[in-house]
């Protein structure tokens with residue numbers, strides 16, 4: 001039997017098809033996952049189904065940092081101990097966690113949840129750029145640290161944000177993590193020590 005053959009039961013086949021369309025899952029692993037969920041892991045399957053249902057109803061972008069949250073304001077933004085005058089712009093929650101793990105940074109975050117991809121025509125609005133400008137204004141941000149990845153899309157994204165912020169708020173200091181980080185690598189895969197020195201040596 002070929003690994004990508006269609007399951008004879010149409011409901012199961014549809015599930016396999018849905019899982020296989022997710023990033024990182026091929027038809028084979030999708031079929032194995034569906035089979036596990038419907039047999040040995042029925043408890044988790046119920047929890048996943050109910051959890052997704054609830055999260056889909058409640059999820060939205062945090063009004064301050066743009067990350068996805070099911071709370072009115074995300075836990076990071078509720079933490080009053082963080083330095084509000086500094087704002088670090090990252091592409092993803094994974095990158096935010098990587099910067100956080102370096103312990104070199106105590107300011108706020110803005111999570112783009114993506115990056116500008118000229119080929120796909122990503123709009124700055126989709127990355128929350130208007131929301132970012134509002135936050136810079138309302139919270140008196142004095143330094144914006146661009147921690148987008150050193151990939152072509154990350155560079156384009158950093159450039160666009162820098163020029164937009166500079167136009168509206170010329171007094172804000174704009175820095176980028178130092179080039180000590182490996183080129184072409186997502187922040188989330190860099191080690192904590194490299195990120196820490198990139199934060200310290202930012203310019």
Ligand SMILES: [Zn+2]
Nearest residue numbers: 062065074077
């Ligand atoms: Zn937030």
